[in-house]
Amino acid sequence: MNKNIKYISNSINKRSETTHNAYVRRMQSQASFGKTRSTLSCGNLAHAIAACSLSQKNTILDSTRMNVGIISAYNDMLSAHAPYQHYPDQIKKALLDLGHSAQVAGGVPAMCDGVTQGQAGMDLSLFSRDLIAQATALSLSHNTFDATLLLGICDKIAPGQLIGALSFGHLPTAFVPSGPMSTGISNDEKVMIRGKYAEGKLNKNALQDMENRAYHAPGTCTFYGTANTNQLVFEAMGLMPQGSAFIPYDSGLRIAMTKYISQNIINARPLYQVVNAASIVNGLVALLASGGSTNHTLHMIAIARAAGIIITWEDFNDLSKIVPSLTSLYPNGPADINAFEQAGGTPTLMKALMERGLLNMDAKPIWGDLADYAKCPVLEQDKVVFVNAQDSNNASVISTPNTCFSEQGGLRLLSGNCGRGIIKISAVAAQDRIVEAPAMVFESQHDVEKAYQAGLMNKDVIVVLRHNGPAANGMPELHKLMPLLSNLMKLGFKVALVTDGRLSGASGKVPAAIHITPEAALNGPLSLIKNGDIIRLDADNGTLETTADLSERIPFHPDLTSEHSGSGRELFQIFRKVVSSADTGASIF
Numbered sequence: 160m161n162k163n164i165k166y167i168s169n170s171i172n173k174r175s176e177t178t179h180n181a182y183v184r185r186m187q188s189q190a191s192f193g194k195t196r197s198t199l200s201c202g203n204l205a206h207a208i209a210a211c212s213l214s215q216k217n218t219i220l221d222s223t224r225m226n227v228g229i230i231s232a233y234n235d236m237l238s239a240h241a242p243y244q245h246y247p248d249q250i251k252k253a254l255l256d257l258g259h260s261a262q263v264a265g266g267v268p269a270m271c272d273g274v275t276q277g278q279a280g281m282d283l284s285l286f287s288r289d290l291i292a293q294a295t296a297l298s299l300s301h302n303t304f305d306a307t308l309l310l311g312i313c314d315k316i317a318p319g320q321l322i323g324a325l326s327f328g329h330l331p332t333a334f335v336p337s338g339p340m341s342t343g344i345s346n347d348e349k350v351m352i353r354g355k356y357a358e359g360k361l362n363k364n365a366l367q368d369m370e371n372r373a374y375h376a377p378g379t380c381t382f383y384g385t386a387n388t389n390q391l392v393f394e395a396m397g398l399m400p401q402g403s404a405f406i407p408y409d410s411g412l413r414i415a416m417t418k419y420i421s422q423n424i425i426n427a428r429p430l431y432q433v434v435n436a437a438s439i440v441n442g443l444v445a446l447l448a449s450g451g452s453t454n455h456t457l458h459m460i461a462i463a464r465a466a467g468i469i470i471t472w473e474d475f476n477d478l479s480k481i482v483p484s485l486t487s488l489y490p491n492g493p494a495d496i497n498a499f500e501q502a503g504g505t506p507t508l509m510k511a512l513m514e515r516g517l518l519n520m521d522a523k524p525i526w527g528d529l530a531d532y533a534k535c536p537v538l539e540q541d542k543v544v545f546v547n548a549q550d551s552n553n554a555s556v557i558s559t560p561n562t563c564f565s566e567q568g569g570l571r572l573l574s575g576n577c578g579r580g581i582i583k584i585s586a587v588a589a590q591d592r593i594v595e596a597p598a599m600v601f602e603s604q605h606d607v608e609k610a611y612q613a614g615l616m617n618k619d620v621i622v623v624l625r626h627n628g629p630a631a632n633g634m635p636e637l638h639k640l641m642p643l644l645s646n647l648m649k650l651g652f653k654v655a656l657v658t659d660g661r662l663s664g665a666s667g668k669v670p671a672a673i674h675i676t677p678e679a680a681l682n683g684p685l686s687l688i689k690n691g692d693i694i695r696l697d698a699d700n701g702t703l704e705t706t707a708d709l710s711e712r713i714p715f716h717p718d719l720t721s722e723h724s725g726s727g728r729e730l731f732q733i734f735r736k737v738v739s740s741a742d743t744g745a746s747i748f
Contacts, residue, residue: 161516163481164440167474168519171436175468179435182328182467186431190329194222195302207303211262218260219303225425227254228264228304228330230295230320232311237271239312239379239386242337242408246310246417250335253421261308261421265298267291269316272636272663273380277604279726282633285661286734288315288322288458289747292465295323299330306331306424312379313386314663317393318458321434322748325465328431333525334399335420336390338408340378342497346489349373350642350667354649357611357642378408381495383488385663388451392459394505394532395445396438397524401509401532401545405500412538419536419543427525434466437519441529443475444517447482447568449508450491450585453673454663456570461744472572472581472742476701479568484585485511485558490667491569491585494556502556506535506548511558573672573696575704577657578684579742580675582698586668591648592698594655594670596621597691598705602717604637604660611643619653621694625685627660628678629738629745632722633731636661644669655696657703659685659741672696672703674741679714681740686714 172179192198196219199207208216218224229250233243251261268287275281291311299307307330309320317334324332352369355361379386390404400420406413439459446455456475463470485508488494494502503510510533512518522529534545551557558564569585584592596619601607604624610616622644628634637660645668647654656662656671659678677683684705688694692707723729739746 160520161481163477164444164517164519167477168436168440171440171468171470171474175436178467178469180467183431186329186429189327190429194305196226197222199303207301215260218258225254225259225305226303227259227261227306227308227421227424228299229261229308229310230264230267230298230324232267232269232316232320234269237269237313238340238374238377239337240269241377243310246335246337249414249417250308250421253418257422257425259425262303264301264304265294267294267311267316267320269311269313272314273374276636277639279728281635282722282728283726283731284315284636285457285629285634285745286731288319288461289734291316291319292322292748295320296326299324299327304330306427308421308424309334312336312389314389314454317389318462321393321398321462322465324430325434325462328434328466329429331424331427331525332430333420333424333427334393335417336399336404338378338406338410338413339381339387339496340376340408342381342495343373343375344369346382346493346495353642354646357646379496381497382490383449383451383496385452385454387496388446388449388455391449391505392442392446392451392455395509396442397433397522397529397532399525400536401534402504402506402536405496405504406536412536412543415538415541415543416536423526428523431466432523433525434462435522436468437522439463439468439470440478441518441522443470443478444482444512445508447475447479447570448485448512448517450484450486450488450569452663453570453581453583454661456581456674457741457745460742461746464744464746465748472579475570476572479570482517482568483563484565484567484569485563487556487564498553498556502551502553503548504535506533507551507557509533510548510550511560514560571698571701573698573701573703575702576684576709577688577694577703577705578675578677580672580703582670582672584698587670587698588668591668591670593696594621594653595693595695596653596655598623598688598694600625600688600690602626604639607640608643616647617650617652620647621655621657621696623685623688623694624656624658624660625679625688626717626719627658628676628680629741630678630735631659631680631719633735634659634661634741634745636663638662641667641669657685657694657696659683670696670698676740676742678741680716682714684709686716687712
């Protein structure tokens, strides 16, 4: 095992000893009550089974049988979650065949950043994670379940479900993925058309046609953004079976895998024995090796803390120095998640990480051993069996042995008198990783768009977009800016973005210092920056500095009242007041 991986894992264990041990004791105490259904009154049980068939009632009343709680993020307007419509029936049938039962314990909201991008609803996106965590815990609080199956995939949904499930970590728990949609158009074509539209060279009809061809069917979007990063990272953590994340949603293997997960959950480990420092580090290693979403610099911290484990941005940074980039997936390269799966998928990546000594092999997945995660599922006579993963069969997508796309992972920690933040450099060219230019300061991404359209940004520029942090307006994603800034780079200008907002997994080639903390709304350094201040972003050395003297300046705070109401935002005032900083997970807990 790599000595640095071991050192970082041990450091996390040491700093988390008190809080994680307290979490484990709480879970052991909950487990000590045995089957919680046996503690319910007759009236409690009658309410819990009133809607069931007679046979299911008898099964649930039999304390020797298991009753599995399903937490579903199904809705029929989001492609990734639409396949979940029929999963509860499949799960119930699979368990019934073994004499057990399942009930839909609850549904959680599932919103899509792709739909709300640039809209008022995006201000609720990050907060939805903690709302989903609460909804998951609330659903399980009926205490009629012996295990949990989580039906969720996308950006804040799966992390929220996991955080909520950790409150019931004495129960065996697994994710049931649904798989990606088929490939539509190439990512290169997608980027080209979006850029031309931003330049005014294509009309909206052409843009709409392209978007419809890119996002065209049930299943997860195929680029390597937050949704697919969730799946890869959670598989690497052992929270779903090996090789299950990216099986096509409509394949026979996918149907068989759902049955496999459902039937094997009855023999799975409790969740609290799966989520620990070792599995968290494994997840971070997989995140960095795959060039995954920067949203996980928030989510993984929040997930870990739900289990009493304390990880920091410094851990991400230290791991990134020793974990090589082993995949090339959009936005870090042209390939999509289907090409990744065809090249060997997560089992091939896990095999490569194991051979390089980059994983904690003592981490325990939901069942079996971590070594099993270098195996691929195949379908034999309608049953799932596992065979040893092979090396990559496409070196342009997954590295072959003794090769890599970069010696270091794709994330860097930035710090300086402009604050602390994260930059994803997987897709940023070496010559663009250091930018020094005058600042143009904005409070809204829409104002950036107006300035671009007016030609005011045709120069070397560092766009400072502030008051977009968690406490200001919920920390929206800012992908609307990427085509604009990319076009400026094409014109030969040195360009960067500095913001306390988010960009997730699709930041691409534009150097972007994101998640800046302390955020501007809390008097962070960005609230002191003025137009024309010289800022230097140096991703190679991890610095973010301005030459301006900020010591005598008064923080600037715009009136954000209009951004705190409408589209339901008025209902989340308490979230904005209590949310933690980005480097502690941007959480209300």
